[in-house]
Amino acid sequence: MKNKNVTQFIGFMFLRLCIVLVIGALCIILYDIFSKGLPAISWEFLTESPKKGMTEGGIWPAIVGTFFVTVITALLSIPLGMGCAIYLNEYAKDGKLTRLIRMSIRNLSGVPSIVYGLFGVVLFVQMMHLDTCILSSGLTLGLMTLPWTITASEEALKSVPQSYRDGSLALGATKWQSIQTNVLPYAVPGMLTGTILGLARAAGETAPILFTGAAFFLPFLPKNWSDQFMALPYHLYIMSTQHHAIAEVRPLAYGTALVLIVLVFLMNLAAIIARYKLRKIRLE
Amino acid sequence: MVDSIVDIKTTTKADKVSTNQIKIQVKHFNFYYDTVQALKNIQMDIRMNTVVGIIGPSGCGKSTFLRCFNRMNDTINGIRYEGVIEIDGRNIFDKTLDVVDLRREVGMVFQKSNPFPKSIFENVAYGLKINGIKDQNFIAERVEYSLRGAALWDEVKDRLNKSAFALSGGQQQRLCIARALAVEPEVLLLDEPASALDPIATAKVEELIHELKKKYTILIVTHNMQQAARVSDYTAFFMMGELKEYDVTNKIFTNPKEKITEDYVTGRFG
């Protein structure tokens, strides 16, 4: 009896240690970035272009670039990802081919982002002659997030009970009506959450935009989908590894990191709010 | 117990129902889940505006049989069937038949009640809306009519806009009946509609079935022998996928042809 309790105590202590380690590491990183990044944040930093070889000025063009590139990523990956998920989960017969496709999609989500970057160069920049621009980068990131979007959306569809589908079919609904009125309303919150989390990760990626459109420094804001752009993660990469005066621009790099983290956090928050709002509607 | 109930409603009924014309014909019907045969060579004529009780031990194929009439089994992978089921002389497995139309005419209440996560009103109105009805007054009328028909109106009339999930199990089952009634089918399939109900609600549902057969042809699966005796005009006894006996209810419960039927309805079975 005693022995059992001791074992349990050790077990729980070990689990507690795990969580303390994880949260501890996270807190240290956040503290580091906030304490060193906050002093750099100012109205000018957020609204101006980099100046004097990026040793002064702000990151406004990078914020704008990241925003636009994420919009394109979303435009590609949300409709396509949800569409694929609906097809796979609702229409496709559960045969060998379907299982193979599903497995391939799961595997694609593990492919390193640099590989997507190279693929984007070949497909969008060279073969489709889009050149290096926001569009190419956005599409590359879109491809990268698709496996996550599809998988998350399929999970969301799976969580809708079969009896909702059967019930509406039995009342004379067509398959599409049943999906539209009795499946999607309950799956969309989950689909959106998964998708936004994917977008948040895409917004922080450097490798896929490295060769496809992101620029080291641009004196102007992107005006067109075919313009090159600056992006927060790439800017951060330059500032912390490629700059001629790395020590001097360290505070600016930390400021950039802080903005990027806050941006990703806001997107996750949006996902949580969207989920909460939509769930409330459905229970009314 | 069984006998006394049957006695009350003896004689007259059998003659009356036999004058009705045939609504449904099942001919040499076999059904398979992959390699497992769930229904074996079923032959059955069902008359219009009658109630057919379907009884038999668990797993004998009652639900499977019921789900054939609105082709809900089609949603299951790997099923196969042979033979014909005709409704109004038309084979429901005919390639030119639209299964969506079939399901409008053949309503179903599932064994496990399955309200949608919508308001009570929206649950009942659902079938009307997907069938393209937009007239709000008409929908409201039909919802009330259906809820009254399912003996639920008085209990929910003050909270039509509340979630259907807040209803009790028995109320949810009656809501599902109301939902099926709202689209005015011609045939109603009821899979153990009273299994989750208390005696009072059960009596209401049975009363309702009596009322409904004036308009509908009804197939009802039940594990309750008294209930089968009370509500059905004909009774079909299934065992291991075979239709062992099918006759006027009175006959099945008082003077069945097969020994096994007698054993089952008197509870001496197994």
Ligand SMILES: Nc1ncnc2c1ncn2[C@@H]1O[C@H](COP(=O)(O)OP(=O)(O)OP(=O)(O)O)[C@@H](O)[C@H]1O
């Ligand atoms: N989806 C399915 N796939 C494979 N086999 C099934 C499926 N559904 C039912 N069966 C099998 O078919 C047989 C008949 O099942 P069915 O559900 O029709 O029985 P039932 O008479 O309605 O039983 P109960 O009284 O318990 O509801 C059973 O042996 C069951 O295991």
Ligand SMILES: [Mg+2]
């Ligand atoms: Mg059953």
